[in-house]
Amino acid sequence: MTLPIVAVDRELRQKLCSIVTQKTGIQLPENKSAMIEGRLRKRIRAVGVPDIRTYLEMVFDGGHLANELPHIIDVLTTNKTDFFRESPHFDFMVKHILPAHRAGRAFRFWSAASSTGEEAYTTAMVMAEHAKRQPGFQFSILGTDISSTVVTKARQGVYSRDDIVDIPRPMQDEYLELGHSSDGRALARVIKPLRERVKFAQMNLTTAPYPVEKNMDVIFLRNVLIYFNDAMQKQVVSAVTDHLRPGGYLFVGHSESAAATDPRLVQKAAAVYRKEAD
Ligand SMILES: C[S@@+](CC[C@H](N)C(=O)[O-])C[C@H]1O[C@@H](n2cnc3c(N)ncnc32)[C@H](O)[C@@H]1O
Structure with missing residues (x-):
């Protein structure tokens, strides 16, 4: 399924980034916005809402922040690793x-x-x-x-x-x-x-x-x-x-x-x- 491209309200995105930074320490500067939106799409598909804006409104205005935060952290962390990395x-x-x-x-x-x-x-x-x-x-x-x-x-x-x-x-x-x-x-x-x-x-x-x-x-x-x-x-x-x-x-x-x-x-x-x- 391809999700429609909907401009995400800058304010909503910044609110999300500052909560994630506050909870995890992970810095999410403005130049990472495409990466952030790309990764959030996974979660949006799983929840079944039509687009990112609806998702963020659900998170912030619909009282779903506590439920969604662990999922948001999951998709926004970079988990790359390997056996014998930096051997x-x-x-x-x-x-x-x-x-x-x-x-x-x-x-x-x-x-x-x-x-x-x-x-x-x-x-x-x-x-x-x-x-x-x-x-x-x-x-x-x-x-x-x-x-x-x-x-x-x-x-x-x-x-x-x-x-x-x-x-x-x-x-x-x-x-x-x-x-x-x-x-x-x-x-x-x-x-x-x-x-x-x-x-x-x-x-x-x-x-x-x-x-x-x-x-x-x-x-x-x-x-x-x-x-x-x-x-x-x-x-x-x-x-x-x-x-x-x-x-x-x-x-x-x-x-x-x-x-x-x-x-x-x-x-x-x-x-x-x-x-x-x-
Ligand atoms: C790139 S991986 C590194 C894995 C492994 N240490 C290595 O060097 O291959 C970074 C990991 O740090 C975790 N991470 C990020 N912020 C964290 C935090 N505040 N507390 C604990 N783990 C965190 C991420 O979930 C991710 O799995």
Whole structure:
């Protein structure tokens, strides 16, 4: 179905953008209006109203803001991710962090903008491999994201075969099971014993304190800070750093280094920081 093109009232659109920014920290400047309207069309189709203007009037004047906001956030977040994305980060963990971990307690990892789960499951595979070299090594992995749709998808751990190409072949063989969807698409699912090691929850990074345990060994906060303004980047980096143990590591996206300004952090490699003090 093609929706009619209806000029969206600038004021209504700005109202929507400022609510989304206030709730999520995500900046939605005027030059993104075509993207915003394009993405909202998905939701408009699902609701069954004829056009964007009617939809926004329903949201703001019809008292549907509370119901619709999670759906609006879902469509306006950018969830692009990959297995082994920015792979030097996983090499750094294997080479410098995991071997230094003392036995006796589980290694705690948090993927703080986990999207559909690839980052958390990549880490689970890397840690399962490490456990072969260091028997007794235990780990727990948490993934959180503001979008409930990606959290649901992450829990399922089902990916298209095109999505798994960056996983080394021996790991694919060991940690994925292959199958097909009912309409014949080739799929891969993370095996149950590995899925059980990874927990996912919906959580907004802009509303600290977080319901997440402290004393994390490693936190990945990658490719989410770019959507925030400078003040929000600073606030989120600081709140996330509170959840690292002294000596723990924060990883940001390779394009986000300028955001890691917390005075407790010392840079150790590209976009990798060690928390030196509590
Ligand atoms: C581009 S993905 C990055 C995924 C993964 N960390 C990576 O680097 O591949 C950004 C994710 O941040 C999430 N996000 C955006 N704003 C957020 C917020 N305020 N709190 C938590 N997650 C947020 C989005 O829903 C999206 O899934």
